[in-house]
Amino acid sequence: MTNAAEPTASESEGSVSVEGRGHLLLIGLNRPAKYNGLTPTMMDELVDAFTRLDDDPDLWVGVVFGHGDHFTAGLDLPKFTALMEQGTRSVDDVADAPPASTPRVDPFGLKRWCRKPIVTAVHGITYTAGLELMLAGDIAIAADNCRFSQLEPARAIHATGGATIRFVDRAGWGNAMYHLLTSDEFDSAEALRCGFVQEVVPLGRQLDRAIEIAERIAQGAPAAVQATKASSRRFVTEGHQAAIDALAPTQAELTKTADYAEGIASFVERRTADFTGR
Numbered sequence: 001m002t003n004a005a006e007p008t009a010s011e012s013e014g015s016v017s018v019e020g021r022g023h024l025l026l027i028g029l030n031r032p033a034k035y036n037g038l039t040p041t042m043m044d045e046l047v048d049a050f051t052r053l054d055d056d057p058d059l060w061v062g063v064v065f066g067h068g069d070h071f072t073a074g075l076d077l078p079k080f081t082a083l084m085e086q087g088t089r090s091v092d093d094v095a096d097a098p099p100a101s102t103p104r105v106d107p108f109g110l111k112r113w114c115r116k117p118i119v120t121a122v123h124g125i126t127y128t129a130g131l132e133l134m135l136a137g138d139i140a141i142a143a144d145n146c147r148f149s150q151l152e153p154a155r156a157i158h159a160t161g162g163a164t165i166r167f168v169d170r171a172g173w174g175n176a177m178y179h180l181l182t183s184d185e186f187d188s189a190e191a192l193r194c195g196f197v198q199e200v201v202p203l204g205r206q207l208d209r210a211i212e213i214a215e216r217i218a219q220g221a222p223a224a225v226q227a228t229k230a231s232s233r234r235f236v237t238e239g240h241q242a243a244i245d246a247l248a249p250t251q252a253e254l255t256k257t258a259d260y261a262e263g264i265a266s267f268v269e270r271r272t273a274d275f276t277g278r
Contacts, residue, residue, distance in 0.1 A: 014038075016045035017067065018052070023060040023218045024211065025053045032068025035125055037076040040083070043107075050105040054114045057277055060222045061214040062114065064137060065121040065207050066130075071146075074128030077155065108161040109136040113233070115226045117217050121210035122146055123203060132161030135170065135196060138229065139213055142188045142197040143206040151183040169236065170195040221259035221275040 014031025027049045029036040038046075053062045066072055103112045108129075120134045123143035131148055134140045150167070152159045159180070167176035171194035179186060179194075188200045201209050217225060227250050235243035254260055258278040266273035 012039075013041040016042055016049055018049050020059065021211075022215075023058065023222075024214050025049070025056075025059045025062050026211075027053070027062060027064045029064075029066040029072050029130075032066075032070075034076065035070045035073035036066045036068065036130075037073045038129055039076050039079050046107050047104045050107045050114050053116050053118075054105045054112075057222075060116060060218045060225070060277070062116055062118040062137075063121065063207075063210050063214045064118060064133065065210065066123065070124030071122040071126040072130035072133070073125050074130050107136060108132055110162055115230065116222075117214070117225060117229055119210045119214045119217070121206040122197070123206050128152060128159065128163075129161050131196075132159060132163045132166070135166040136162055139210075140197040141199045141201060141206050141210045141213070142191055143203040144188050144200050145203045146188040146191065146197075146200075147185055148187070148191050148196070149183065149185040150180055151185075153181065154183040167194075167196075219272075219275075221254075221257070221263060221273070222277045223257055223259060224254055224263075227254060 014029075014034065014036070017026075017028035017030050019026040019028075027046070029038070029042065029046075031037060031039070031042065050062070053059050105112050105114050107114075117139070118137035119139045119141065120137040121141050121143075122130070122134055124145055125147050126134065126142075127147075127149045128151060131150055150159055150163045152163075158164065164176075164180065167180055170176075171179075175194050178184075188197065191197045192200050199209065231243055231246065231250065234246055259273075259275045262275060263273050
């Protein structure tokens with residue numbers, strides 16, 4: 001498996017590793033001794049990493065993964081009790097938090113969403129918020145040893161990171177209710193059947209495969225790739241007609257880029273395009 005940067009994590013609060021690799025940004029959950037259980041500190045660092053990916057014009061695709069033997073067991077619930085009791089989803093929502101001049105990116109895509117494509121590599125335990133983080137991305141590659149569960153009702157709470165929406169969107173009502181209401185554990189084959197993941201690969205191969213796909217995406221013109229993601233998201237969030245209405249104006253904007261000229265030249269010259277993001 002690709003040896004992405006793996007710094008020593010604090011068992012108490014953990015961390016999120018961030019590694020630039022060409023036009024990719026590798027984002028790693030790093031609290032392996034605690035199954036990468038997410039803490040408020042890790043969530044804050046995750047938000048920063050996603051915001052960096054979205055804001056940096058030289059970063060075109062993100063890859064999310066977990067250090068150690070598992071992707072993540074989800075939220076470390078005792079550390080989030082205060083936030084949940086206040087009816088907030090993140091540290092950014094707390095009433096006495098300093099206002100941000102520009103909202104940071106929500107890794108779960110429920111507020112400011114990341115315009116850049118995100119490929120997620122999961123393995124081992126992928127529970128609750130981890131499953132929601134995966135579904136908030138665009139493409140998911142699962143190792144064949146994954147154990148998935150959206151088990152919030154078994155803890156007397158319900159999912160707030162998008163599972164109640166995306167399970168239905170990806171898998172249909174019956175499949176969604178089957179897994180959401182039973183709080184069951186299911187494997188990689190079932191996740192593939194439901195459309196939660198796009199490929200299942202042998203354990204140890206998931207990160208390499210995610211990087212391969214991210215690099216393939218990064219071969220496209222970044223503005224066109226982002227416009228493609230935005231068009232599909234517009235259909236999901238705003239509806240059929242809104243997506244149609246935006247097609248031609250968006251295309252007109254893309255034709256003003258240097259990458260558009262390069263794309264036409266590469267077509268005429270029958271060669272691979274060399275896009276620069278301009």
